[in-house]
Amino acid sequence: MPLIRCACHSGFSYWTGAAAGPPDALRSGSEPPASGGPVDPSIFEEIASASRILAVQSVLDAFGHVSMRHPTAPDRFLMSRSLAPALVTAGDIMEFNLDGEACDPQGRGVFLERFIHGAIYRARADVASVVHSHSPSVIPFGLVETPMRAMYHNADFLAEGVPVFDIAEEFGATDMLVGSWQKGAALARSLGAKSVVLMRGHGSVAVGPSLEAAVFRAIMTETNAKLQSQATILSQGGPIAALSPEEGRLADAVNLRVIQRPWELWKRSISGRSQGLRHKKLWTGQARKFWTRQFPKDPIGHQAAAVPRKEGLDRRDCPRGNSKESWRACGILLGIGRRTRAVGQPQDASAIRPFQGPGQEQAQGCGFEKRQQRPTPGRGILARSGSLTG
Numbered sequence: 015m016p017l018i019r020c021a022c023h024s025g026f027s028y029w030t031g032a033a034a035g036p037p038d039a040l041r042s043g044s045e046p047p048a049s050g051g052p053v054d055p056s057i058f059e060e061i062a063s064a065s066r067i068l069a070v071q072s073v074l075d076a077f078g079h080v081s082m083r084h085p086t087a088p089d090r091f092l093m094s095r096s097l098a099p100a101l102v103t104a105g106d107i108m109e110f111n112l113d114g115e116a117c118d119p120q121g122r123g124v125f126l127e128r129f130i131h132g133a134i135y136r137a138r139a140d141v142a143s144v145v146h147s148h149s150p151s152v153i154p155f156g157l158v159e160t161p162m163r164a165m166y167h168n169a170d171f172l173a174e175g176v177p178v179f180d181i182a183e184e185f186g187a188t189d190m191l192v193g194s195w196q197k198g199a200a201l202a203r204s205l206g207a208k209s210v211v212l213m214r215g216h217g218s219v220a221v222g223p224s225l226e227a228a229v230f231r232a233i234m235t236e237t238n239a240k241l242q243s244q245a246t247i248l249s250q251g252g253p254i255a256a257l258s259p260e261e262g263r264l265a266d267a268v269n270l271r272v273i274q275r276p277w278e279l280w281k282r283s284i285s286g287r288s289q290g291l292r293h294k295k296l297w298t299g300q301a302r303k304f305w306t307r308q309f310p311k312d313p314i315g316h317q318a319a320a321v322p323r324k325e326g327l328d329r330r331d332c333p334r335g336n337s338k339e340s341w342r343a344c345g346i347l348l349g350i351g352r353r354t355r356a357v358g359q360p361q362d363a364s365a366i367r368p369f370q371g372p373g374q375e376q377a378q379g380c381g382f383e384k385r386q387q388r389p390t391p392g393r394g395i396l397a398r399s400g401s402l403t404g
Contacts, residue, residue: 046119047111050087057085058104061092064229067280068145069100071233078147078217080232081131082225084109091135091144096123112136113195126193130219133198134205141221143228148217151239156212162238163256165245169238170269171209171231173262179204180214190216210235226277227270 061082068074076098084090089112094102108124109117112132116124131144155162156178164173179201181188192198192213201219205211209231210220220235222228245254257265 047113047115047117049109049117050084050090053085053092053109055104057082057092058107060225061094061107062102062104063281063284064143064145064225065094065099065102066284067229068147068232069098070283071236071280073145073147073149073232073236074099075148078145079125079127079131080143080145080225080229081128082143083135083141088135088139090117091131093125093128093131096125114198127191127198129195129198130192130201131198133195133202134219134221137199137202138205138207138221140223143222143225145220145228145232146217147220147232147236149232149236149239151236151243152212152218153216154243155239156214156216156218160246162210162212162235163242163254164262165238165241165254165256167257167261167265168269169234169241170257170262170265172235172238173257173259174208175259176210176212177204177206177208178212178214181216182214223270224273226273229280230269230273230276 061080064080064082065074068078068080074080078099079093080099081091081093084092091110091112092107093110094106095108097106108119108122110124110128110132111117112135114124114128114132116122127146130146134141134144152162155176162172162176164170181190181192181197181200184200185197188197190213192201201211201213205219205221209222210218212218218232218235220228220232222231242254
């Protein structure tokens with residue numbers, strides 16, 4: 015049987031034909047487990063959206079994963095193949111049994127820590143979704159004696175208590191990864207009946223009665239960690255008026271009833287992204303920041319930046335395509351302040367021409383003529399032929 019290298023944690027390999035089974039044994043056999051039944055394609059879309067939402071919300075980065083229990087087979091769950099969360103699409107979603115075995119692997123790599131999900135689904139019949147993340151503001155609370163507490167109503171689920179899973183207590187010195195059924199079961203025991211468990215030196219796991227709820231809790235746990243750190247500084251060691259368990263229970267009931275409100279908002283935030291690529295406005299902002307660093311100041315003290323390009327090229331040569339958005343993202347003409355310079359021109363005073371009166375200015379140097387209206391002083395613009403974008 016071939017070895018597949020895990021794309022989530024490079025350096026680890028495992029057999030695709032046999033995965034960790036029940037706690038007392040490893041189950042062998044070349045046949046994958048049977049599927050739990052067909053799944054509505056819209057569910058695959060929702061899981062992929064959840065993965066990208068968590069990436070946009072800075073809960074997941076290149077690592078971490080989200081799963082959902084199979085809608086008609088409680089002993090199966092759905093999760094992406096081993097892939098960076100921001101890149102997950104519906105076609106990447108796979109089905110697993112609770113032992114972490116893929117039902118239809120098709121040679122695809124799977125996450126090393128899929129045992130987190132299978133073990134929790136086995137231990138908690140009330141859990142419909144699991145999120146494992148390494149969100150940076152949360153990690154310190156797994157390293158100190160200060161417990162994480164619910165700072166505000168959206169983090170109400172934390173008021174019931176947040177346990178810490180220390181992998182060393184049961185397994186000694188390890189690579190800190192939950193890479194076996196035994197480690198997954200130990201994590202599930204630490205989670206108990208709570209909504210979130212911290213993982214010392216690693217990250218955290220959030221669970222919920224629905225996919226939307228688990229995503230909500232993972233995001234709000236990261237936000238709560240920031241708020242608690244701020245409150246601790248402001249309190250100067252004094253008491254913090256965190257939510258009580260009863261307040262948390264009452265607030266959680268309300269949040270679960272209106273969970274679709276943030277869910278639809280978060281889905282809208284990724285609606286313009288294809289396979290995890292950033293929204294055109296974010297691409298534009300990144301291009302501006304990058305090229306402003308490359309060309310920080312023009313000779314007369316006004317910031318100006320332009321993408322270097324070969325003489326005579328036009329928008330059809332943009333590597334992202336010929337659309338308005340891609341051309342804009344490539345920064346055909348970028349000016350900041352009351353002066354601009356044509357792309358492809360040297361960084362000197364001759365390349366910067368003042369506006370000619372209150373009307374318009376003609377700029378040459380990109381292989382065709384562009385008209386640009388007078389911009390608001392101090393604001394960057396991107397201009398294209400016949401229109402103005404900013």
